[in-house]
Amino acid sequence: MIEKPVDEILDRLEARSPQRASPGSAIGLEPSWRRDPFTMLIATVLSQRTRDECTWIASEKLFSEYGTPRALMNAPEESITAAIGAVNFHKGKARAIKEIARIIHEEHHDAVPSDIEGLMALPMVGRKTANCVLAYAFEKDAICVDTHVHRISNRIGLVRSAGPDGTEEQLKVVVPRPRWRSVNELMVRFGQEICTPLRPKHDLCPIQEFCDTFLQESGRTGR
Ligand code: SF4
Structure with missing residues (x-):
């Protein structure tokens, strides 16, 4: 694989647009709720396999009524389901976030775990969601590999990986550690607006x- 000027690539993505992704935000829509590790964790679970605009609607409704672990844990499941009706799989997510709220309130004294193992022990929290919470809510060095980060990193040729875990592993080698957190916030909007899945x-x-994909398609070199 040809070595890539990673800093230059990230600098150009940074310069491209002032728009940055974050849990619960969408293009032109910022959350009105208080951002803390709990709300950002719940918003990240809501965002799974869901368009950003729908996550924004659901999290606005949900947190206007239930913005703390205690409030969410005590909320009737049907009310949670109704509040988050805009997201995909809202019934399963309602059950999961109510249980997450209970665990955080009863077992963690209202503090969201700030390590990957503690986060991944929660319902519906896999590696991607855990890394998003670490990066966005705790500002820790973590790379949240969602579908955009995985696709774009492979297209450029920063990594060569069939799955997100491999992409995360390889990105951690090629991206300077102080920039790990910014990879997701830069690539999500870039992937929605420019490096789209199709065309x-x-x-x-x-x-x-x-970009290897561009260089190959235009008949120049590439990987
Ligand atoms: S595939 Fe096209 S849009 Fe995506 S990074 Fe490469 S040149 Fe840019």
Whole structure:
């Protein structure tokens, strides 16, 4: 694999747009609720396999009524389901976030675990969600590999990996540690607007000269 100028790539993504992703936000829509590790954890669970606009609607409704572990744990499951009706799999998510709230209130004294093992012990919290919470809520060095980060990193040729865990592992080698947290917030909006899953907009891309996919498709070199 040809070595990539990772800092230059991230600098250009940073310069491309002031829009940054964060749990519960969508393009042009910022959350109105208080951001703390608990609300950011719940918003990240809500966002699984769901469009950002729908997560924004659901989290606005949910946190206007139940913004603390105690309030959410005591809420009727049907009310939670109704509040988060905009997201996919809302019934299962309602059950899971009520249980998350109970565990955090009863077993962690209202403090969200700040390590990956503690987070992954919670219902519906896998590696991606845990890393998102570590990066966004606790500002720890973590790379949250969602579908955009996985796709874009492989297209550019920063990594060569069939799955998100491998992508995370390889990104941790090539991306300087102080920039780990910014990978997700930069690539999510870039992946929604430019490097889209279908028909990526190569002509609008500020990093095309470094991208293996573009170089291959345009008949130049690449990986
Ligand atoms: S050149 Fe195309 S495939 Fe490569 S990062 Fe840019 S938009 Fe994505």
